[in-house]
Amino acid sequence: MTDGRAVGRSDGRRGIALLIAVVALSALGVISLTGLALARAESRAGLAAVARIQARAAAEAVLAEALLGWPVASTPSTPGAEVLLAQLSVPGPAQAEVRLRALGGPIYALEASGQRVSLAGELLGAARLELLVRLDPPDSGGTIRPRPYPRGWRALP
Amino acid sequence: MSVNLHGSSSRRGSSLFELLIALAVTGMLAGLTGHILLTAAFRLRDRSERMAVEHGLRVAASALRAALESLGQDSTSGSDLLSNGTAGLTARATRAAGVVCAVSPGLLLARAGLPWWSALRDPVAGRDSILAGGLDSTGWRVFPLAAAPRPGGCPDGATAIELPITADSASLASLGPGSPLRVIEDVEIRLYSSPPDQWLGMRLLATGQFIQPFAGPLSANGFSLSYETRSGLAALLPAEVAAVSFRFEALSERAGGVGLIRGAAPRADSLKGFVALVNAR
Numbered sequence: 419m420t421d422g423r424a425v426g427r428s429d430g431r432r433g434i435a436l437l438i439a440v441v442a443l444s445a446l447g448v449i450s451l452t453g454l455a456l457a458r459a460e461s462r463a464g465l466a467a468v469a470r471i472q473a474r475a476a477a478e479a480v481l482a483e484a485l486l487g488w489p490v491a492s493t494p495s496t497p498g499a500e501v502l503l504a505q506l507s508v509p510g511p512a513q514a515e516v517r518l519r520a521l522g523g524p525i526y527a528l529e530a531s532g533q534r535v536s537l538a539g540e541l542l543g544a545a546r547l548e549l550l551v552r553l554d555p556p557d558s559g560g561t562i563r564p565r566p567y568p569r570g571w572r573a574l575p
Numbered sequence: 576m577s578v579n580l581h582g583s584s585s586r587r588g589s590s591l592f593e594l595l596i597a598l599a600v601t602g603m604l605a606g607l608t609g610h611i612l613l614t615a616a617f618r619l620r621d622r623s624e625r626m627a628v629e630h631g632l633r634v635a636a637s638a639l640r641a642a643l644e645s646l647g648q649d650s651t652s653g654s655d656l657l658s659n660g661t662a663g664l665t666a667r668a669t670r671a672a673g674v675v676c677a678v679s680p681g682l683l684l685a686r687a688g689l690p691w692w693s694a695l696r697d698p699v700a701g702r703d704s705i706l707a708g709g710l711d712s713t714g715w716r717v718f719p720l721a722a723a724p725r726p727g728g729c730p731d732g733a734t735a736i737e738l739p740i741t742a743d744s745a746s747l748a749s750l751g752p753g754s755p756l757r758v759i760e761d762v763e764i765r766l767y768s769s770p771p772d773q774w775l776g777m778r779l780l781a782t783g784q785f786i787q788p789f790a791g792p793l794s795a796n797g798f799s800l801s802y803e804t805r806s807g808l809a810a811l812l813p814a815e816v817a818a819v820s821f822r823f824e825a826l827s828e829r830a831g832g833v834g835l836i837r838g839a840a841p842r843a844d845s846l847k848g849f850v851a852l853v854n855a856r
Binding site: 434445460550 | 754
């Protein structure tokens with residue numbers, strides 16, 4: 419009988435301790451998981467912002483490359499016609515390309531698009547830019563040297 | 576019998592002592608655990624609020640950058656930045672962009688559909704103006720939109736948007752097929768008070784509407800601007816501005832906080848940025 423009561427009290431104490439431990443660990447677990455979720459959200463937002471910047475940097479780089487000029491034969495003339503002028507890959511990895519589109523007059527649109535992709539090929543960020551340029555007659559080597567048109571730059575949606 | 580009683584008494588004393596020790600240790604552990612939980616909860620909420628504040632600041636900076644980045648100028652139509660104050664500015668905001676396919680007296684025809692026409696909203700007469708680029712070297716010209724746009728057709732048969740404008744024939748002389756155009760309206764961006772908070776707001780100058788929240792909430796005097804020329808000197812006039820520096824400051828909100836951290840002081844966070852006006856000369 420004495421042994422039975424002693425065993426009973428001992429079980430009761432272990433039960434309270436276990437309950438307290440379970441409650442405390444649960445609370446700490448919830449807090450840890452919430453903190454982890456916050457950290458992941460913060461990290462994802464930061465990485466998305468970096469990916470957009472890398473995509474835009476790639477678009478600006480390929481736009482700068484197009485401004486160096488292109489062969490006169492590559493220039494479209496029909497309004498709306500466009501040609502691919504250049505493509506670019508930069509470390510990250512990010513890819514970009516620029517197209518020349520005829521507007522129907524001496525002013526043309528250079529449209530650059532950049533994409534930052536993951537190693538698995540998933541799109542992480544993108545940017546599109548437009549620069550209006552005026553085309554002069556080609557130089558002696560048959561190369562068109564475009565001149566940026568005033569107020570011609572804009573970020574495309 | 577006495578041995579049994581003595582032995583029983585000894586076991587009860589030992590149990591009470593153990594119970595007191597156990598209660599003391601449990602109390603200490605509970606206190607320690609509670610302290611850890613409260614500290615963790617406080618830090619978690621503090622971090623969550625700081626993230627919200629930082630997110631709000633990033634949104635404000637991103638919105639301001641988008642509004643300012645493409646502002647430009649040319650010798651004919653002047654600067655898109657109309658006034659430059661330390662707590663706000665007024666500027667031409669672009670609402671749509673397109674390409675002209677034909678010009679006739681009092682009318683510009685813009686090619687419709689993608690990729691020719693991109694718009695945040697339809698043009699509104701009395702509120703918007705048209706900025707059209709000349710095919711020669713005269714630059715852009717500003718024309719008030721005289722009436723509501725209507726569907727039309729380009730000379731080559733493509734669909735078009737007819738934009739009635741107020742213009743004399745001389746100012747239309749430099750325009751023609753292939754001229755770029757923008758639909759613009761004048762807006763004011765500044766800090767305004769909506770108690771108990773301060774907000775970054777935007778107001779349309781043509782309609783005289785009340786200022787609408789743009790981003791926030793911010794601290795009192797939580798938004799400031801400064802302007803630089805291309806050479807890095809302070810720009811006094813809108814036409815001189817080549818870059819805009821901005822500063823936002825916001826406070827974490829604790830009004831809705833749970834009881835664990837009630838009474839903690841709000842914390843401030845700030846963000847400084849710099850926008851180069853790409854189209855500024």
